Amino acid sequence: MMVVRDFILQMSSAVGGLAMVIMLFRDHIPHHFRELFEKYSSKFVRMVYPYVEITFPEYSGEWYKKNELYAHIKSYLTGKATTRARKLKADSLWGAKSILLAMDDNEEVTDEFQGAKLWWSSNKIVPRGMSLSFYPASDERRFYRLTFHKRHRDLITGAYVRHVIDEGKAIAVRNRQRKLYTNNPSENWHGYKKAKWSHVIFEHPATFDTLAMERKKKKEIMSDLEKFAQGKEYYKKIGKAWKRGYLLYGPPGTGKSTMIAAIANLMDYDVYDLELTTVKDNSELRKLLIDTSSKSIIVIEDIDCSLDLTGQRKEAKKEKEDDDDDEKEKDPVKKVKKEGIDKKGSKVTLSGLLNFIDGIWSACGQERIIIFTTNFVDKLDPALIRRGRMDKHIEMSYCSFEAFKVLANNYLDLESHHLFDEIEAMLKETNMAPADVAENLMPKSREETPETCLRSLIEAIEEAKEEAKKKKAEEEEEAKKKKAKEEEEGKAKEEEAKVAAKTTAKESKENAVVANGEMGGGAVKDNGVTS
Numbered sequence: 001m002m003v004v005r006d007f008i009l010q011m012s013s014a015v016g017g018l019a020m021v022i023m024l025f026r027d028h029i030p031h032h033f034r035e036l037f038e039k040y041s042s043k044f045v046r047m048v049y050p051y052v053e054i055t056f057p058e059y060s061g062e063w064y065k066k067n068e069l070y071a072h073i074k075s076y077l078t079g080k081a082t083t084r085a086r087k088l089k090a091d092s093l094w095g096a097k098s099i100l101l102a103m104d105d106n107e108e109v110t111d112e113f114q115g116a117k118l119w120w121s122s123n124k125i126v127p128r129g130m131s132l133s134f135y136p137a138s139d140e141r142r143f144y145r146l147t148f149h150k151r152h153r154d155l156i157t158g159a160y161v162r163h164v165i166d167e168g169k170a171i172a173v174r175n176r177q178r179k180l181y182t183n184n185p186s187e188n189w190h191g192y193k194k195a196k197w198s199h200v201i202f203e204h205p206a207t208f209d210t211l212a213m214e215r216k217k218k219k220e221i222m223s224d225l226e227k228f229a230q231g232k233e234y235y236k237k238i239g240k241a242w243k244r245g246y247l248l249y250g251p252p253g254t255g256k257s258t259m260i261a262a263i264a265n266l267m268d269y270d271v272y273d274l275e276l277t278t279v280k281d282n283s284e285l286r287k288l289l290i291d292t293s294s295k296s297i298i299v300i301e302d303i304d305c306s307l308d309l310t311g312q313r314k315e316a317k318k319e320k321e322d323d324d325d326d327e328k329e330k331d332p333v334k335k336v337k338k339e340g341i342d343k344k345g346s347k348v349t350l351s352g353l354l355n356f357i358d359g360i361w362s363a364c365g366q367e368r369i370i371i372f373t374t375n376f377v378d379k380l381d382p383a384l385i386r387r388g389r390m391d392k393h394i395e396m397s398y399c400s401f402e403a404f405k406v407l408a409n410n411y412l413d414l415e416s417h418h419l420f421d422e423i424e425a426m427l428k429e430t431n432m433a434p435a436d437v438a439e440n441l442m443p444k445s446r447e448e449t450p451e452t453c454l455r456s457l458i459e460a461i462e463e464a465k466e467e468a469k470k471k472k473a474e475e476e477e478e479a480k481k482k483k484a485k486e487e488e489e490g491k492a493k494e495e496e497a498k499v500a501a502k503t504t505a506k507e508s509k510e511n512a513v514v515a516n517g518e519m520g521g522g523a524v525k526d527n528g529v530t531s
């Protein structure tokens with residue numbers, strides 16, 4: 001069949017060549033023959049070449065978004081190429097057990113579907129004038145071409161394409177390595193390494209089982225996630241984009257990052273770790289968003305430190321700084337500092353970020369979770385974390401006894417121990433982050449036993465308790481001093497005010513005397529009384 005098609009292809013190109021020659025002499029053909037000629041020549045070509053071609057480009061749309069169809073076809077053809085293509089390209093997947101063999105450029109494989117034969121070819125368009133280079137050009141355009149007989153048009157454009165997509169998706173899931181992405185600075189969005197995101201294989205071992213947290217809270221989060229994963233139809237019904245926002249807040253070392261890894265592992269999602277400070281402006285932020293895939297978690301860690309997101313209050317401060325501009329112009333050091341900040345700093349604004357989370361752009365792509373983490377939830381603008389944007393607020397707290405038991409089980413394989421009661425009482429009185437508890441529970445040498453680890457934890461809690469006491473005493477002392485100072489300042493101000501009032505009274509008296517003296521020297525009123 002392949003030979004027959006090649007023959008037909010050659011024939012049709014010969015006919016095309018003939019048509020070209022005729023076109024050249026077209027002007028010499030009498031006018032009334034010309035129309036007839038054009039009509040029948042195209043009919044003739046269609047008769048001789050009864051095949052239909054569909055192309056599937058790698059990038060499509062105005063912003064060259066990655067075409068998901070292309071990715072599905074690639075996965076689908078990976079299976080076919082391994083057994084049928086002559087020229088294969090080994091796609092290495094870091095961390096994968098085996099290499100993936102894909103069709104090389106300009107290679108062709110045949111496929112069959114319900115008795116219909118079809119051909120897939122892998123192509124690329126290299127822009128003209130491109131010099132020979134080992135690396136692919138940035139504007140190289142890749143695409144797959146599907147060719148089939150026109151009598152199978154309905155079958156291929158309907159059932160077959162659906163079959164390719166489903167099969168491609170299934171193959172992708174089987175070969176899938178979850179990825180951890182981070183955004184590239186926009187200077188790297190062009191050229192050979194053009195990509196908005198770089199990735200490594202996601203291999204974090206944290207799970208909800210290993211997460212130290214109260215069982216009830218854990219269960220609640222897990223069922224929220226499961227409900228979300230099954231919510232496709234529900235979100236459609238309520239007219240909401242299929243995404244959910246989580247805000248994880250709490251002191252350092254309480255497991256916020258660990259929780260993100262556990263969520264990714266539970267949901268089987270990719271993770272996009274967005275470094276906001278390298279995003280120049282809102283438009284870049286939007287481009288990054290549309291380049292993320294479905295079934296993913298978009299994370300912004302330490303959101304309070306990432307940007308100036310406290311909104312209006314900071315604006316006022318900025319205005320004040322602008323007022324000082326004259327002064328800065330005079331001081332060269334201040335001037336350089338100010339210009340440096342203006343040029344380097346990210347111009348992503350609060351409203352840009354709000355749009356990123358739930359603007360109309362956020363609906364492109366589906367099944368996405370957005371997670372913010374912070375140590376200082378009170379610092380954030382309420383607009384940023386209101387429900388609907390950050391749907392679920394999760395407090396990651398200091399280690400409770402229940403959380404400790406999970407850690408003891410993880411680190412020491414202990415379900416119970418006679419020291420547990422003591423630890424329970426101590427943890428009630430002292431705040432200690434799970435990270436610190438975990439560090440103490442981890443045996444550092446062969447000699448260490450569960451008992452010694454628990455004892456070292458008890459010591460650490462005692463130390464932390466002492467430390468907290470000392471800190472509290474210092475704070476109280478500081479507060480006392482501050483109060484005394486304020487009182488002293490208040491008294492001094494009062495004294496100053498009294499002195500000032502006395503001086504003013506004295507001065508006004510003196511002025512009155514002077515005025516009287518002047519009036520007495522000559523000003524006589526109508527009634528003859530001097531004033």
Ligand SMILES: Nc1ncnc2c1ncn2[C@@H]1O[C@H](COP(=O)(O)OP(=O)(O)OP(=O)(O)O)[C@@H](O)[C@H]1O
Pocket residue numbers: 210211212213250251252253254255256257258259374375396434435436438
């Ligand atoms: N709740 C927890 N369950 C299990 N391990 C924890 C938990 N909290 C902390 N850890 C341990 O402590 C380490 C630090 O935790 P993690 O990085 O998740 O804290 P964090 O809350 O993200 O801190 P930061 O606010 O400083 O980013 C982790 O590698 C993990 O081993």
Ligand SMILES: [Mg+2]
Pocket residue numbers: 256257258301373
């Ligand atoms: Mg963290």
